[in-house]
Amino acid sequence: MKIKYDKLDTFLEQGYCSLGEVVNQQKCKELLEFIKTTRDFERDLFLEKEDFYAHPQYTGVNPCPGRNILEGLDLSFIEQNTVLQSLLSELLGEEYSVVIKKVICGVPKKWIPDWVISEIDKLPVPNLGAFIKPDYRDITYFHGIDFHQDIIDYKNRPSDFITLYIYLDDVSEVDSPLFIIPGSHIFGATTFPHSLIPHGDNSNGWLYSDRRGKSKLLQRHILTGSVGSAWFWHSCLLHGTQPTKLSQSRISLRYIIERYKSSSSVLLDYVNSNIDGHLSLENTRIDLNEDGKSILRGNIINGNAKT
Ligand SMILES: O=C(O)CCC(=O)C(=O)O
Numbered sequence: 001m002k003i004k005y006d007k008l009d010t011f012l013e014q015g016y017c018s019l020g021e022v023v024n025q026q027k028c029k030e031l032l033e034f035i036k037t038t039r040d041f042e043r044d045l046f047l048e049k050e051d052f053y054a055h056p057q058y059t060g061v062n063p064c065p066g067r068n069i070l071e072g073l074d075l076s077f078i079e080q081n082t083v084l085q086s087l088l089s090e091l092l093g094e095e096y097s098v099v100i101k102k103v104i105c106g107v108p109k110k111w112i113p114d115w116v117i118s119e120i121d122k123l124p125v126p127n128l129g130a131f132i133k134p135d136y137r138d139i140t141y142f143h144g145i146d147f148h149q150d151i152i153d154y155k156n157r158p159s160d161f162i163t164l165y166i167y168l169d170d171v172s173e174v175d176s177p178l179f180i181i182p183g184s185h186i187f188g189a190t191t192f193p194h195s196l197i198p199h200g201d202n203s204n205g206w207l208y209s210d211r212r213g214k215s216k217l218l219q220r221h222i223l224t225g226s227v228g229s230a231w232f233w234h235s236c237l238l239h240g241t242q243p244t245k246l247s248q249s250r251i252s253l254r255y256i257i258e259r260y261k262s263s264s265s266v267l268l269d270y271v272n273s274n275i276d277g278h279l280s281l282e283n284t285r286i287d288l289n290e291d292g293k294s295i296l297r298g299n300i301i302n303g304n305a306k307t
């Protein structure tokens with residue numbers, strides 16, 4: 001396969017692309033400062049316990065049209081970035097489009113009330129949205145998240161999109177960096193929680209099985225980087241984070257970007273043609289009940305999954 005941009009080599013082979021500090025750092029810092037002025041992150045995010053238990057609501061608690069802090073902001077420093085535009089055009093076709101963009105906040109334990117800590121204890125997806133005051137649900141809040149594929153949110157949708165992730169903070173190993181598992185897109189979409197068994201002496205090796213007879217030994221990779229660093233990955237690439245051990249947040253931007261539906265074959269189609277598995281699933285996860293509440297405990301990335 002002949003490609004214009006060498007940077008896309010790793011996407012072809014490993015399902016992700018590391019862009020380095022591609023986004024204007026000053027603009028990222030300004031955006032971060034703005035986000036931080038919109039609320040008291042440390043003391044005012046969470047509902048009162050009584051209010052939550054009066055009407056527990058687990059779905060519809062993430063940013064959506066009409067409730068998204070990024071709506072109305074000028075993000076041309078990202079969306080018109082020429083490097084990003086060139087790479088995304090080659091991968092997805094020139095008329096790619098943004099499905100959703102949002103701010104993600106990794107919340108430190110210190111900010112979370114004790115009753116919420118008990119609710120999310122050992123959950124595979126500790127999305128805090130249910131416990132956040134409605135006005136502040138224009139951001140997604142996590143306290144770590146187990147290894148998953150972003151297609152988890154898109155049942156019955158083909159793998160026709162990528163995730164673009166941009167750090168607005170400097171992120172070192174202790175700031176809850178993202179972990180990705182390069183090459184893990186190769187079995188296509190598999191059901192969450194995934195079959196991942198630690199392998200070897202260090203904590204990098206994982207034996208990944210598609211539960212349909214295929215397995216592969218893969219190495220985890222840690223995405224550390226300074227403000228403005230960006231990556232994008234295939235919708236079936238496994239990734240996650242451990243909760244931050246520090247008392248500060250980690251704020252990032254996350255875009256879902258889809259290939260133009262009717263354009264002729266693009267690079268993503270080629271990558272998909274090499275996938276040995278399903279490109280879409282009817283049921284992407286088995287951890288939630290019909291109210292959207294988690295019914296599973298145990299978290300692979302933190303080493304306390306039930307086996
Ligand atoms: O920022 C994080 O901690 C993980 C976010 C993530 O993987 C997602 O939103 O899909």
Ligand SMILES: [Fe+2]
Binds near residue numbers: 148149150239
């Ligand atoms: Fe994700």
